[in-house]
Amino acid sequence: MNAPEKSLKPSPTPADLTLDDVRAAAARIEGAVVKTPLMHSITLSEITGADIWLKFENLQFTAAYKERGALNALLQLTEEQRRRGVIAASAGNHSQGLSYHGTRLGVPVTIVMPKTTPTVKVMQTESVGGNVVLEGETYDEAYARALELEAERGLTFVHPFDDPHVAAGAGTVALEMLAVKQDFDCLVTPIGGGGLISGMATVARALNPSIEVVGVQAALFPSMFAHIKGEARDCGGDTLAEGIAVKKPGKFTSQVIAERVDDILLVGEPELEKAVALLLQIEKTVVEGAGAAGLAAVLDNPDRFAGKSIGLVLCGGNIDTRLLANVLLRDLARQGRLARLRVTLQDRPGALFRVMRLFDAHNVNIIEIYHQRIFTTLPAKGLITDIECEARDAEQVERLVAALREANYTVQLVELN
Numbered sequence: 001m002n003a004p005e006k007s008l009k010p011s012p013t014p015a016d017l018t019l020d021d022v023r024a025a026a027a028r029i030e031g032a033v034v035k036t037p038l039m040h041s042i043t044l045s046e047i048t049g050a051d052i053w054l055k056f057e058n059l060q061f062t063a064a065y066k067e068r069g070a071l072n073a074l075l076q077l078t079e080e081q082r083r084r085g086v087i088a089a090s091a092g093n094h095s096q097g098l099s100y101h102g103t104r105l106g107v108p109v110t111i112v113m114p115k116t117t118p119t120v121k122v123m124q125t126e127s128v129g130g131n132v133v134l135e136g137e138t139y140d141e142a143y144a145r146a147l148e149l150e151a152e153r154g155l156t157f158v159h160p161f162d163d164p165h166v167a168a169g170a171g172t173v174a175l176e177m178l179a180v181k182q183d184f185d186c187l188v189t190p191i192g193g194g195g196l197i198s199g200m201a202t203v204a205r206a207l208n209p210s211i212e213v214v215g216v217q218a219a220l221f222p223s224m225f226a227h228i229k230g231e232a233r234d235c236g237g238d239t240l241a242e243g244i245a246v247k248k249p250g251k252f253t254s255q256v257i258a259e260r261v262d263d264i265l266l267v268g269e270p271e272l273e274k275a276v277a278l279l280l281q282i283e284k285t286v287v288e289g290a291g292a293a294g295l296a297a298v299l300d301n302p303d304r305f306a307g308k309s310i311g312l313v314l315c316g317g318n319i320d321t322r323l324l325a326n327v328l329l330r331d332l333a334r335q336g337r338l339a340r341l342r343v344t345l346q347d348r349p350g351a352l353f354r355v356m357r358l359f360d361a362h363n364v365n366i367i368e369i370y371h372q373r374i375f376t377t378l379p380a381k382g383l384i385t386d387i388e389c390e391a392r393d394a395e396q397v398e399r400l401v402a403a404l405r406e407a408n409y410t411v412q413l414v415e416l417n
Contacts, residue, residue: 012252014259016164019206022171022199025072029169032101033067034060038180038311043282048298051309053184055177058287058317062100062128064093064243065173065315066160069195071101072169073158082107087155089146091117091139092243093316094160095125095132103129110155112146114138120320140247161195162250171199177311178203184211185308190293190315191215191224191264192244194253200313201260215257215264216297217244218272218289224249225264228257240272240327243290243316270334271296276324277331279314288319336394338367340386340414343404347383355385358407362400365390386414 036056044052057065074086085108088098095111102109111130113122114137122132135145150157159166173196174187187204189197197215204211217225220237227249235247257264275292278299279285294312298305332338345351352369359366368388391397397413404411 012164014256016252017167017171017198017202017256019203021164021168022175022203025068025165025168026172026175028075029068029071029172032071032104035176036060038177041283044278044295047278047282048295048305048310049302050298050305050307052295052298053177053181053309053311054283055173055311055313056285057173058285058291058314060097062093062096063317064097064291065170065196065313066093067097067101068172069161069163069166069169069199070094070097070158072172073163073165074098074101074105074107076165077107077156081156084108084154084156085110086158087112087146087150087153088158088160089113089139089143090160091121091142092160093318095121095130096128096318098158099125099130100128110146110149110153112142112149114142118320121318124318159250161193161198161246162252163195164252167195167198167202167253167256169199170196171203173313174200174203177313178207181309181311182208183309184208184311186212186214186305187311187313188214188216188294188297188305189313190241190244190290191217191257192221192246192290193250194224194257195250196313196315197261198253198256201256205260212263213261214297215261216293217264217266218293219266219268221245221247222266223247224254224257225266227254228261228264240269240276240289240323241293243288243318244293265297265301267293267296267300271300273327273330274334275299276319276327280324280328285314286317286319286324287314288316291316336391336397338388338390339394339397340388341397341401341404342412342414343385343387344410345383345385352385354407355387355404355409358400358403359387359389362396362403364396364400 036059038055041052060067087110089112091113099109109130112133115134136142189200191197201213218239218241220239221235222233226233239245272289275296279287291314370386372384
């Protein structure tokens with residue numbers, strides 16, 4: 001069967017995304033997505049010096065806000081488009097949201113993912129009904145293949161962010177937030193391709209123009225930041241916030257952001273890790289790196305947000321459990337509750353025992369010990385011992401280090417970058 005001819009449609013502009021569009025999206029998706037809670041965080045407010053409110057989009061069925069835009073787009077397909085099916089290129093939350101709601105509505109969904117996509121993401125997408133095609137080594141190669149399949153099979157492409165229907169669906173997050181609390185001083189929202197913040201900013205500008213809308217990107221992927229500010233910046237690297245690791249911002253969304261967003265901030269990896277750890281420790285909620293980006297920006301810019309009422313969207317909670325464990329352990333190390341001490345010893349009986357007595361005296365728990373005799377510049381009778389240990393706080397470790405040095409041991413505290 002030949003694919004139907006496509007009508008040439010003009011490229012969307014900011015005029016194609018209005019408050020009425022977001023309200024219409026809210027009516028369409030009513031009852032099919034979770035109306036997630038908006039909750040005030042007393043402890044995070046105390047830590048940041050701001051009045052922090054959290055929108056728990058990680059509580060959606062697929063653990064991300066992406067369901068909203070995907071469903072809004074699906075519900076506006078013609079019967080013929082529904083019968084033929086839809087296609088997308090995504091290795092993240094969009095693939096799961098589109099697959100889940102497409103399957104629920106009886107719409108065939110094809111997702112093209114790079115071959116490098118972690119198996120767990122492929123399995124999650126397939127588990128909610130998506131037909132996964134692995135193609136290429138990068139997202140760009142997968143995207144190109146998705147466009148080819150769109151034409152070959154007569155499918156409808158549903159873009160993860162650069163689409164007014166998708167952005168309108170995402171904007172329902174802000175609609176729900178402002179229905180609970182209208183007097184925010186600022187909404188701080190993660191930016192990948194720009195769909196979420198486009199919808200959020202559209203609602204805020206219409207309902208309360210005094211609200212400041214601030215976007216956040218990972219410093220390793222400052223694509224929208226660079227585009228809006230007219231700067232040349234490299235994009236790439238292993239970011240914890242892979243959900244917003246977008247190299248090329250949307251054409252439509254970049255227009256909306258330029259018109260309706262006040263500022264964009266960049267956050268580094270340590271800040272993202274700290275925010276993920278804090279949300280788990282304090283709010284008992286699991287978020288992915290992208291979902292923690294808003295809090296990371298507030299923590300990293302205390303003077304900018306001090307005393308303000310801040311709305312943060314925890315946009316997703318899909319994080320690999322092993323990665324989450326690493327983040328939590330690294331956070332303990334940064335707090336000084338976990339430490340690695342490198343101690344130089346003489347290779348003779350009782351040398352390690354005497355060091356252990358000092359650990360015992362300072363009530364510091366030893367987790368692991370590693371000896372190095374060969375690959376060292378020390379004399380043949382010397383050795384290096386790395387001791388990983390657990391303490392109440394950094395001060396307790398510092399007292400132990402001081403005691404070791406008073407006993408004439410050479411001690412180095414191995415720092416976490």
